[in-house]
Amino acid sequence: MRLFIAEKHEVGQAIAKTLGNPRRKDGYYTCGNDVVTWCAGHMLELCPPEDYDEALRKWTLESLPIINIPWKYRVIEGRGKQFGVIANLIKQADEIVNAGDTDAEGQLLVDEILEYCKNRKAVKRILINDNNEKLIRRALGNLRENSEFFGLYQSALARMVGDKLYGFNLTRLYTLKGREKGFNGILSVGRVQTPILGLVVARDRAIADHRKTYYFTVKGQFSIQGLNFPALFRAPEDSPLDEKGRIESEVYAQRIASACKGQPAKVISVDKKIKQEAAPLPYDLLELQVDASRKFGVKADKTLKITQELREKKLITYNRSDCRYLNDENHQDAPEVLATIVGNAPLFAPFVKKSDPSRKSRAFNNANVTAHHAIIPTQGRGDISSLTEDQRNIYLLICRAYIAQFWPLKESRVIIVNLEVEGYQFRAVNTQIISPGWSALYKNDKGNQEIESGKSDDSTTVELSQLSKGYEGFCTDCQSEKKETLPPKAYTEATLLKDLKQVAKYIKNSEIAKLLRDKDKGKKGESGGIGTPSTRDSFIVKLKERDFIEEKRKLLVSTKLGREFHDALPATATAPDMTALWHQQQKDIQEGRINLDTFLAGLVKTVTEEVIKVREMGLPIKDNSPNCPICKVTKLRRIKGKNGFFWGCIGYPSCEASFPDKRGKPNLEPKPKANAGDTTDHACPECENGNLIKRRGKSKKTKKFYNWYGCDQYPTCKASFFENDAKLKFG
CATH class of the missing domain: 1.10.290.10 (Topoisomerase I, domain 4)
Structure with missing residues (x-):
């Protein structure tokens, strides 16, 4: 029996249909002597630290770094039934065909199952990137040895194991050191997540550090052959220009305007062309x-x-x-x-x-x-x-x-007129749409950068087609205009997602930037990006949940905590450089220049050094959360609940105070929802240092109220007792 293992059901269904006479079973198809089953994405995940050692369930600095090599897998929750089907079919098969997607992740998710099931049978590889029957039939006739893709599998494995090892070690490290400063949240670190925070922090600081400066333009009004139109002065290279080619001297701009105003003008060239624009590509x-x-x-x-x-x-x-x-x-x-x-x-x-x-x-x-x-x-x-x-x-x-895609091209007539006045050159550009073509479908889509070419300062609505080289007239007016430089715009979710496709442009080291661009070579639309289309949004959500970034008036900005945490991290963690360097090493693994062990050994060294450094130096982060006005012992923390953010006491359950969130701060004006309880004169039987507080609770099962007692030394002492507990001796 030949077994095909597809990455997802719809691919398995398409393979079965192409093989012919498919009969649906529970979790697979039979097609004569062929059987087709499928995954639901990854069926396995790397085990968390506590699966290696129960003691690692508790986060401690002493346990770091945690190096779980060799690593272990476990079946992802909710996928056990289908995994059981796959594992059973692997036992029965004579030959197996890896029908995962053609990328590294597709290679990994089938190969890791075969490894987990200790498969030693022959494995072929089929490359399918479309469910079109004709293409699948062609791929079936060109099966390859799965061993040819071992390097691809190992490179994907390096990324997965590396991300896990890097992420949980540094997240535990920074979270534990943060607690020493009174911060009780999770300070999570990740190869992709943290550089995204770095982008937002850098953008916010560029806006904050922006210093207002000015540049100048010179625009003339021309009258030639009965046409009246504006044209923009084109400053020569030896002019006083800034790094963007803009005039930075007001005196110079005013001198040009004065010299040209009222003077004869001559058309020195006219360039006419038809511009054709293709429709925007379909979506990724x-x-x-x-x-x-x-x-x-x-x-x-x-x-x-x-x-x-x-x-x-x-x-x-x-x-x-x-x-x-x-x-x-x-x-x-x-x-x-x-x-x-x-x-x-x-x-x-x-x-x-x-x-x-x-x-x-x-x-x-x-x-x-x-x-x-x-x-x-x-x-x-x-x-x-x-x-x-x-x-x-x-x-x-x-x-x-x-x-x-099935509409004609958009066609425009573009006319560029260059003029000369007193030896100075001006330019006017007029664009007339001949045929809107596909753009008729997008005519109400304002703000779409893919279809809006944008008007330049030398654009004019005056139709210039009747002008020719040598025509003469006058520059009837000429004025200089003072303009203010603008800071970069704060990110929106849309612009941040766009930037994640091209973060290489922010890397200062040109060689590292090139590595990141090489990662996306041949991948249209990506130019040195981090993350994948299906995961980028989840990183933004996680940064919000961690209170590292927040949304204000549809803009994504960093929080004070986010900036402090960013500054506490090494530059390698907050920049996309690591993804670039990992890509090069993954490429070396794929092509056999280094092995997986070499990559992981280098990563273990990096993580270990960071653990030692932070353990000794601590974390320069402050917890400026407000004190709880109810218990006056601990602080309030901003928490995301099912109905949005609110503020609660971190002394919970000893103090159950909570307050609504008002623009990122606790609204202390309404009466708080609290159950501060009544402090008794009875000592806590567990710690013997604190007194017991009598509280009121409600059973989720019976909906009845009951009394219970907690220690006023929480969280140092977390003892709690029901009213009839034998340990309570109230006299």
């Missing part, structure tokens, strides 16, 4: 998250959830794709997909009618497709009126981007 997950945030205010993590729901309804293709291109074979399905769009969303009927399914846009390019193609509508029928508003909006975005 990140671009969809960006547009959903910009247009509808939908958070990135919610967009991921919604696309998963749409995929489960069979309305869209694989939703976690990091690719914006399609296979040539996808083009053959265009008539059916367009017809399905009309059936599901009749509002697109007029636009589909004007589409040409035979048109092949730049999106259809096999060479640019990675493990998955772009997110597009399927041929699945559905009633979009039954969708939620957010589901409908996102489905319509995906449909629009697909329809645009």
Whole structure:
């Protein structure tokens, strides 16, 4: 029996259909002598420290660093049944085919199962990046030895084990040292999460450190051949310019304006060209998250959830794709997909009618497709009126981007006129749309950077086509204008997600920046990014939960805690350099220049050195949380509850004070929800230092109230007793 193990059910289903005569069983398909089963993403996870040693469940500085090598796996909760199916089929198989996705992660998630199950049978590899039957049939005829991809598996394993080892050691280290300063939250560190915090902190500080400076422009008004239009002075290189090529001398700008005003002008060149613009590419997950945030205010993590729901309804293709291109074979399905769009969303009927399914846009390019193609509508029928508003909006975005691939190019006539006055040159640019083409689908989409080319200072709405070289006239007026330099803009969720695709531009070391760009070589739309489309949003959510960043008026900014924590970390942790260096080592592992053990040994050394340093030097972080006004012993902490943030006493349950959150601070004006209790004269029988406090509780099971006692020395003493406890001797 030959066993195919796919990464996800829909791929397994497509393989079974291609093999022919599939019969559905519980967790697999049979196709004659072939069996096809599937994973649900990763089926295994690395064990936490306490699975190696129960003593490691407690966080202590003495236990660090924790080096769990060799590592152990465990089955992810909720996936035990399907894993059992896979493991049982592996035992029965004569030959196995790894049908994971074609990227490193796809190689890893099947190979780790085979390793866990101690498989020693022959394993082949099939490379599938599209569920198109023709492509799968071609891949079935070109099976390769799985051993050819051992380096790819090892490189992915290095990243996974490295992330775990780095993350839990430094998170425990900084959290424990933070507690010494009175901070009781989790100070989490991660290879991707922490550099994202670094980006936000750097942006906030660039804004705060911005010092207002000025630059100057010179604009003339011209009258030539009956046309009146503006043109912008083009400063020569020997002018007093700043690093961005802007005039920084007001005296110089005023001198140019005075010299040109009222003087004869001459057209020295006219450049006329037709500009053709292709439609925006179909979506990958990140671009969809960006547009959903910009247009509808939908958070990135919610967009991921919604696309998963749409995929489960069979309305869209694989939703976690990091690719914006399609296979040539996808083009053959265009008539059916367009017809399905009309059936599901009749509002697109007029636009589909004007589409040409035979048109092949730049999106259809096999060479640019990675493990998955772009997110597009399927041929699945559905009633979009039954969708939620957010589901409908996102489905319509995906449909629009697909329809645009079958519309004509947008065509514009661009005329550039260069003029000369008193030896000084000016330029005017006029753009006239000849045919809107696909842009008619986007005419109400303001703020979309992909379709808005943006107007430059030398743009004019005056049609300049009648001008020719040698025409003469006058510069009727000329004025200099003082302009203020602007600070960088604070991040929004959309702009931060965009930047995560290109963080290499912030790396000062050009060689390291190149390593990060090399990681994304051949991956269209990525240029030295960190994280993946399906995980980036989760890091932003985690940073918010840790109170390292917060959202103010739709802007993402760092908190005081976030900045202090950032400053307490080594530069290697807050910069994306580590991802670049790890990529180079993973590449070396993949190509056999180093082995996994060498990589991990270097990482263990780095982590150990950081543990020793922080253990000795401590953590320069302050806990400025307000004192609890009820117990007056401990502090209040901002907590995220199911209904949003609130402030609670960290002395809970001895003190149950809580206050609503008001713009990031506790609102102490309302009467607090508290059960401070009544202090008794009875000593605590556990510690014998404190007195017992009588409290009121409510049973979740019976809903009845009861009395209980806690020590007033909490959290030093965490003793608690029911009223009828034998240890209580009240006389």
